[in-house]
Amino acid sequence: MLLFAASRLLRAALTILFVMTFAFVVLRLSGDPALLIMSVDAPPEAIKAFRQAWGLDQPIWDQYVSYIGHAFTGDFGKSMRDGRPAIELVLERVPATLAITLPALALKIGLGIPAGIYAALHRNSVADRVTMAVSVAGFTMPSFVLALLLVLVFAVTLGWLPASGSDSAAHAILPIITLGVGGAAIMARFTRSAMLEVLGQPYIRAASAKGVTWRRVISHHALPNAAIPTVTIVGFMIGSLVAGAVVVESVFAWPGVGRLLVSAVANRDLAVVQALLMVIAASMVMANFAVDMAYGWLDPRVRSAPAGH
Amino acid sequence: MSALVEAIDLRRHYAVHVGRGPFTAKATLRAVDGVSLRVERGRTLGLVGESGCGKSTTGKLVLGLIPSTSGTVRHDGTDMPAINTPAWRALRLRMQMVFQDPLGALDRRLPIGQQITEPLAIHGIATTVERRERARAVMEAVGLQMHQFGRYPHELSGGQRQRVVLARALITEPDFLVCDEPISALDVSIQAQVVNLLLDLQERLGIAYLFISHDLKVVRQVSHEVAVMYLGRIVEQGEAESLFAHPAHPYTRALVSAIPVPLSAQGPRRERLLLQGDPPNPVDVPRGCAFHTRCPFAIASCRVETPALRPKADGRLVACHRVDEPALQVAA
Amino acid sequence: MIDPLVEIKGLTVDFEQDGRRLRVVDGIDLAIAPGEAVGIVGESGSGKSVTWLAALGLLPGHARIGGSVRLEGLQLAGAPAGVLEGVRGKRIAMIFQDPSSCLNPVHRIGWQLIEALKLHRGLDSTRARNEALRLLDQVGIADARRRLNDYPHQLSGGLNQRVMIAMALAAEPDLLIADEPTTALDATIQAQILALLGSIRRDTGMALVLISHDLGVVAENVNRVAVMYAGRLVEEALSQDLFAVPRHPYTQGLLAALPELTGPRRRLAAIPGTVPEPGKVPAGCAFSPRCPLAEQRCGSEPPPSRRVGMLHRAVCHLQIEPGVSAWALPRAAE
Numbered sequence: 001m002l003l004f005a006a007s008r009l010l011r012a013a014l015t016i017l018f019v020m021t022f023a024f025v026v027l028r029l030s031g032d033p034a035l036l037i038m039s040v041d042a043p044p045e046a047i048k049a050f051r052q053a054w055g056l057d058q059p060i061w062d063q064y065v066s067y068i069g070h071a072f073t074g075d076f077g078k079s080m081r082d083g084r085p086a087i088e089l090v091l092e093r094v095p096a097t098l099a100i101t102l103p104a105l106a107l108k109i110g111l112g113i114p115a116g117i118y119a120a121l122h123r124n125s126v127a128d129r130v131t132m133a134v135s136v137a138g139f140t141m142p143s144f145v146l147a148l149l150l151v152l153v154f155a156v157t158l159g160w161l162p163a164s165g166s167d168s169a170a171h172a173i174l175p176i177i178t179l180g181v182g183g184a185a186i187m188a189r190f191t192r193s194a195m196l197e198v199l200g201q202p203y204i205r206a207a208s209a210k211g212v213t214w215r216r217v218i219s220h221h222a223l224p225n226a227a228i229p230t231v232t233i234v235g236f237m238i239g240s241l242v243a244g245a246v247v248v249e250s251v252f253a254w255p256g257v258g259r260l261l262v263s264a265v266a267n268r269d270l271a272v273v274q275a276l277l278m279v280i281a282a283s284m285v286m287a288n289f290a291v292d293m294a295y296g297w298l299d300p301r302v303r304s305a306p307a308g309h
Numbered sequence: 310m311s312a313l314v315e316a317i318d319l320r321r322h323y324a325v326h327v328g329r330g331p332f333t334a335k336a337t338l339r340a341v342d343g344v345s346l347r348v349e350r351g352r353t354l355g356l357v358g359e360s361g362c363g364k365s366t367t368g369k370l371v372l373g374l375i376p377s378t379s380g381t382v383r384h385d386g387t388d389m390p391a392i393n394t395p396a397w398r399a400l401r402l403r404m405q406m407v408f409q410d411p412l413g414a415l416d417r418r419l420p421i422g423q424q425i426t427e428p429l430a431i432h433g434i435a436t437t438v439e440r441r442e443r444a445r446a447v448m449e450a451v452g453l454q455m456h457q458f459g460r461y462p463h464e465l466s467g468g469q470r471q472r473v474v475l476a477r478a479l480i481t482e483p484d485f486l487v488c489d490e491p492i493s494a495l496d497v498s499i500q501a502q503v504v505n506l507l508l509d510l511q512e513r514l515g516i517a518y519l520f521i522s523h524d525l526k527v528v529r530q531v532s533h534e535v536a537v538m539y540l541g542r543i544v545e546q547g548e549a550e551s552l553f554a555h556p557a558h559p560y561t562r563a564l565v566s567a568i569p570v571p572l573s574a575q576g577p578r579r580e581r582l583l584l585q586g587d588p589p590n591p592v593d594v595p596r597g598c599a600f601h602t603r604c605p606f607a608i609a610s611c612r613v614e615t616p617a618l619r620p621k622a623d624g625r626l627v628a629c630h631r632v633d634e635p636a637l638q639v640a641a
Numbered sequence: 642m643i644d645p646l647v648e649i650k651g652l653t654v655d656f657e658q659d660g661r662r663l664r665v666v667d668g669i670d671l672a673i674a675p676g677e678a679v680g681i682v683g684e685s686g687s688g689k690s691v692t693w694l695a696a697l698g699l700l701p702g703h704a705r706i707g708g709s710v711r712l713e714g715l716q717l718a719g720a721p722a723g724v725l726e727g728v729r730g731k732r733i734a735m736i737f738q739d740p741s742s743c744l745n746p747v748h749r750i751g752w753q754l755i756e757a758l759k760l761h762r763g764l765d766s767t768r769a770r771n772e773a774l775r776l777l778d779q780v781g782i783a784d785a786r787r788r789l790n791d792y793p794h795q796l797s798g799g800l801n802q803r804v805m806i807a808m809a810l811a812a813e814p815d816l817l818i819a820d821e822p823t824t825a826l827d828a829t830i831q832a833q834i835l836a837l838l839g840s841i842r843r844d845t846g847m848a849l850v851l852i853s854h855d856l857g858v859v860a861e862n863v864n865r866v867a868v869m870y871a872g873r874l875v876e877e878a879l880s881q882d883l884f885a886v887p888r889h890p891y892t893q894g895l896l897a898a899l900p901e902l903t904g905p906r907r908r909l910a911a912i913p914g915t916v917p918e919p920g921k922v923p924a925g926c927a928f929s930p931r932c933p934l935a936e937q938r939c940g941s942e943p944p945p946s947r948r949v950g951m952l953h954r955a956v957c958h959l960q961i962e963p964g965v966s967a968w969a970l971p972r973a974a975e
Contacts, residue, residue, distance in 0.1 A: 301746060
């Protein structure tokens with residue numbers, strides 16, 4: 001087991017390194033940060049001084065090695081805008097993002113999974129068709145459209161909730177709903193197909209033939225099996241807890257990680273963008289790791305070897 | 310005259326990992342472990358055994374579809390060329406395979422007529438008109454009608470699909486056909502149709518068959534000679550009729566006694582030889598005689614020494630240390 | 642004549658598909674006496690499995706069941722879920738074709754066995770565990786203690802089928818329905834499982850319905866055989882009579898199509914054509930298009946059920962003499 005976990009962790013670390021390298025290269029290839037941060041008609045000496053100060057005049061390989069070297073010590077560079085350590089800027093935004101993504105996750109799971117199970121159990125009924133239609137609408141609608149719709153209805157027309165900002169708990173409601181609804185729709189769809197797949201298996205009929213009540217067949221025989229593919233989706237959602245709210249944060253002017261990403265990219269604030277991408281990659285990779293471990297717990301076939309052939 | 314197809318000491322081993330997750334160990338899966346056989350022109354060699362015995366792998370080795378770990382395969386005197394060489398491809402005209410699942414062996418999206426003429430197209434034989442004519446001839450031979458030329462596989466029944474597979478295999482006029490469980494997926498009444506067809510084709514066209522099956526009764530019906538496999542080795546081989554009437558190797562005796570037979574068709578008291586336990590894993594072949602773990606007659610030497618496949622007085626080949634003991638001939 | 646344990650009268654099963662009704666089982670009359678072993682033989686499309694799935698209410702929602710299925714007076718056809726759940730496992734148990742996929746992959750063998758024991762015998766955990774061990778022993782599983790903690794994928798097909806049989810026995814049912822129990826298993830394992838079923842029957846006096854397409858499997862292990870074709874029963878007889886003197890052309894054809902292991906090698910009689918699909922069953926006798934002796938009336942009038950011997954009936958217009966085979970006559974040329 002330890003060997004398994006160790007190899008997975010190594011893979012995770014390599015993935016993060018790859019993301020950091022990729023970000024590093026792309027950011028430097030996409031335009032001269034010096035020119036973008038200082039205006040075009042800044043004097044050439046100022047631009048030169050800027051470049052020197054930030055080490056942009058060094059060969060790219062040297063910059064890279066220096067960056068990775070510092071990264072191992074926890075120094076991910078400084079923001080070009082206000083000089084503060086990039087990692088600090090990123091981490092101080094994380095709580096704000098989690099304040100909306102965690103409740104949204106609860107909504108996705110709490111609404112999506114029961115809806116999916118119900119739809120599967122009442123396949124082809126009116127309830128099933130309605131649930132699936134709503135679900136399609138939910139995940140095809142772009143989040144900003146949904147956000148603006150909700151703002152229009154609840155903030156502008158009804159005046160119940162604030163349209164943007166982050167001053168009170170009430171401000172969080174609309175962002176949470178926007179994030180939650182799309183995810184719940186996806187969750188419902190996946191849960192439904194996972195359940196249908198399981199319900200069609202021979203062991204479900206065999207359990208019924210044993211005399212097990214239908215309720216118990218669902219709760220003890222079907223659900224534990226349907227949980228296995230569902231966990232993949234949940235894992236993905238957990239992975240995007242940190243970075244999955246870019247658009248929503250922008251629409252609602254919510255001061256989270258997403259908004260920081262948008263502004264940092266616009267400003268070519270290299271170190272901050274790199275730090276952000278590293279944190280996002282790390283959270284995704286950790287979530288994947290947790291899912292891998294969860295599989296081992298949920299599916300005994302993954303854990304031990306089959307008999308015979 | 311030399312045999313049409315000859316296999317000499319064929320072995321096919323796979324390197325596998327046993328166990329899951331972090332605790333894996335390397336092991337060797339001995340799918341085929343020293344098999345020698347001959348198929349004579351126009352005759353049928355039946356190959357029987359249970360799952361994991363290596364009969365399907367043997368069929369593929371004999372056709373040259375997979376490379377052997379060691380050993381030789383000869384067709385009409387010449388060694389089997391390496392896979393995907395032009396010589397190997399040219400040999401496909403003379404040897405073909407018929408599979409168990411006719412629906413899986415056919416392309417769902419192509420009409421059957423096209424699939425039947427495809428081998429000719431691949432090898433660049435004959436013009437389009439001639440190909441269609443040859444397809445018509447072979448379809449008639451297998452009992453299909455020309456109006457079915459444009460049909461798709463899912464529009465045909467299981468028996469008809471298997472006929473399509475046969476037609477496709479026969480259109481290049483091969484002299485050797487490997488049939489791997491060709492009728493197991495079919496209903497009983499259709500099985501009889503296909504069996505009769507295979508026998509008719511052999512009589513008319515002189516095709517040799519390697520007939521692989523777990524169904525002893527069918528094998529007896531179509532084979533001249535039969536080889537019984539267990540865990541990658543042949544344990545008994547001989548003329549079909551006498552092998553099933555008087556099996557010599559304990560495993561063959563168990564197989565024969567396991568065949569359920571309608572009470573009225575049973576003659577004098579049949580031997581009942583029930584084996585204990587499950588067949589072992591081809592990754593974990595027992596030392597000595599591979600069968601000794603389940604053999605009711607096993608003695609000390611069986612655990613240590615692997616018996617060679619030796620001829621008895623009547624010509625039967627048996628791999629058993631105790632085969633000559635008269636006491637074992639009586640029902641156990 | 643003792644009262645039957647299970648009596649099926651006029652059972653019909655229709656599947657609704659795209660607004661059409663496809664009849665899969667078309668009027669079955671069959672009775673199983675207590676402790677009796679009955680074989681049901683048929684090819685694909687015969688309805689042999691659907692009949693019993695319908696009896697236990699295990700068919701999907703779009704199946705419509707008609708007719709009557711009585712278990713000692715209790716009506717099962719169309720009964721509410723509560724009644725059926727009380728019968729399943731407890732009075733009528735069923736085992737299926739592919740044992741490895743009939744066991745839940747995420748639960749241990751012990752868990753699944755104990756579930757059956759707690760459900761039907763109301764045992765507490767300790768007693769249930771001991772009883773589970775005893776059952777595994779009864780079905781010939783060595784090292785039972787270790788097996789209780791194994792998962793289905795860790796056991797071979799033969800072992801899994803023994804586990805299924807153990808679960809079926811948990812409640813000491815009156816009837817066990819075995820639907821192709823050995824088709825997915827190797828020949829030597831098949832023999833073991835069939836021998837096991839036989840010995841359990843002798844020990845417990847349980848009735849058995851053995852469903853198979855393999856006539857040999859059925860013949861060796863039951864007292865009475867019923868042959869089904871395209872959703873209907875065509876012949877019913879004592880086992881030895883059916884195989885010695887079959888009286889229906891279809892049964893005769895099936896037997897003539899079987900190769901034998903001993904005796905003279907003869908050309909197999911192949912029944913021409915194929916089994917009709919549900920919904921496309923011909924009028925009159927379902928077998929008439931393929932029957933070498935078919936007459937005018939066979940294609941238009943449904944054939945009557947005739948008594949042709951002791952406990953032997955054939956559903957056919959014609960009176961075929963015992964010993965005469967429809968397939969040996971000159972008209973039956975291929």
